Amino acid sequence: xxxxxxxxxxxxxxxxxxxxxxxxxxxxxxxxxxxxxxxxxxxxxxxxxxxxxxxxxxxxxxxxxxxxxxxxxxxxxxxxxxxxxxxxxxxxxxxxxxxxxxxxxxxxxxxxxxxxxxxxxxxxxxxxxxxxxxxxxxxxxxx
Amino acid sequence: xxxxxxxxxxxxxxxxxxxxxxxxxxxxxxxxxxxxxxxxxxxxxxxxxxxxxxxxxxxxxxxxxxxxxxxxxxxxxxxxxxxxxxxxxxxxxxxxxxxxxxxxxxxxxxxxxxxxxxxxxxxxxxxxxxxxxxxxxxxxxxxxxxxx
Numbered sequence: 001x002x003x004x005x006x007x008x009x010x011x012x013x014x015x016x017x018x019x020x021x022x023x024x025x026x027x028x029x030x031x032x033x034x035x036x037x038x039x040x041x042x043x044x045x046x047x048x049x050x051x052x053x054x055x056x057x058x059x060x061x062x063x064x065x066x067x068x069x070x071x072x073x074x075x076x077x078x079x080x081x082x083x084x085x086x087x088x089x090x091x092x093x094x095x096x097x098x099x100x101x102x103x104x105x106x107x108x109x110x111x112x113x114x115x116x117x118x119x120x121x122x123x124x125x126x127x128x129x130x131x132x133x134x135x136x137x138x139x140x141x142x143x
Numbered sequence: 144x145x146x147x148x149x150x151x152x153x154x155x156x157x158x159x160x161x162x163x164x165x166x167x168x169x170x171x172x173x174x175x176x177x178x179x180x181x182x183x184x185x186x187x188x189x190x191x192x193x194x195x196x197x198x199x200x201x202x203x204x205x206x207x208x209x210x211x212x213x214x215x216x217x218x219x220x221x222x223x224x225x226x227x228x229x230x231x232x233x234x235x236x237x238x239x240x241x242x243x244x245x246x247x248x249x250x251x252x253x254x255x256x257x258x259x260x261x262x263x264x265x266x267x268x269x270x271x272x273x274x275x276x277x278x279x280x281x282x283x284x285x286x287x288x289x290x291x
Contacts, residue, residue, distance in 0.1 A: 003182055003183075003184065007174055007185070009185045012163055012164065012165065013192070014189070014192040015164070015257065016162070016165065016189055017160065017164055017192020017193040018160070019157070019159055019192070020157055020159075020161065020192070021194065021200070022160075022179065023153045024153075024196070024200060025200030026149060026152065026153040027150065027153040028200055029204055029263050030146075030149040030153070030155070030212050031210055032204075032210030032216040034218065034219060037245075038246045041267075041268070042274075042275075045268065047275070051249040051276075056147075056153065057146075057150040057151040057154065058150045058153060059250060060151055061154020062155075062158040062161075062251055063158075063253060064151075064158070065158020065254060066158070066251055067254070068155055068158075069158075069159055076162075078167060078168040080169050080218060080242075080243070080257070080260075084241055084259070087242050087260060087263045088263075089266075090238040090239075090241035090266070091238065091249075091264065091265065091267040091269070091270060092238070092266050092267070093235065093238030093241070094238035094244065094245065094246065094249075094267055094270065095268060095272075096270040097231045097238060098246060098271075099275070100230065100236055101228050104235060104245050104246050104247075106245075108232070110193045111197060113194050113197075114194050114200065114201045115205075115218070116224040117219070118222065122224050122229065123231075123232040125227070125256055126228075127233065127235050127236035127239060128234045129236065130235070130236025130237050131237075131239045131240040132240070133240070134236065135176040136178070139179070139213025140180070
């Protein structure tokens with residue numbers, strides 16, 4: 001295993017993680033809701049649209065975040081290697097999979113593990129393993 | 144109204160965390176998932192930092208019947224480890240590995256005006272709608288599992 005020291009950012013990643021934890025804490029302690037992004041989005045699309053206001057507000061906060069960030073630091077250009085076909089396929093899989101599996105990196109990975117939920121531990125293991133395997137196949141077998 | 148304001152603030156802080164941590168950069172996510180290449184372990188620190196705070200928040204939340212604003216405390220109740228949990232999560236992981244986007248960072252990317260982020264979000268919402276439609280075809284109306 002070779003560590004990519006040039007891109008390794010333990011401190012900013014830890015600090016960003018703490019911010020994510022604070023946000024999840026705010027939502028559960030103030031609103032009584034779990035900060036799972038796929039669940040929040042899914043609840044907006046489900047036929048029974050109850051309590052939609054907090055969902056829309058949370059998503060609006062996520063959408064506004066890059067603009068708020070610009071007040072403190074310059075924008076960093078993301079590296080997006082995927083072409084449009086791959087993006088569409090990936091988006092469909094992420095949408096389907098997160099709803100079928102009842103959660104994503106935030107709901108299972110952050111909130112579920114924070115709740116010490118065995119169910120979320122299994123889900124996190126499954127999506128991490130699938131992510132590792134997919135990148136291995138794309139980069140080292142077919143790449 | 145108060146609930147919407149605190150929810151917006153939480154979304155804002157969550158998004159800022161995704162940007163500061165590097166999660167909103169698909170290249171960094173794929174660098175983390177690329178164990179066999181030049182591996183960037185940073186994102187393990189994101190999860191570590193979030194759970195460090197989250198453990199205390201959820202421990203406190205579990206002891207309360209109501210949130211601090213007075214609404215019901217809605218924590219997930221399911222503890223089923225079944226095929227849909229594993230299969231769904233694996234399908235999500237494949238999509239995550241293909242593009243480097245999961246739902247939160249994709250919304251942040253859309254917010255910053257990235258056209259690639261916008262296309263991903265459109266496809267993701269389509270995937271969620273396909274799930275809703277298929278779910279309604281297969282099952283009789285069933286209690287939906289939200290909030291994870």
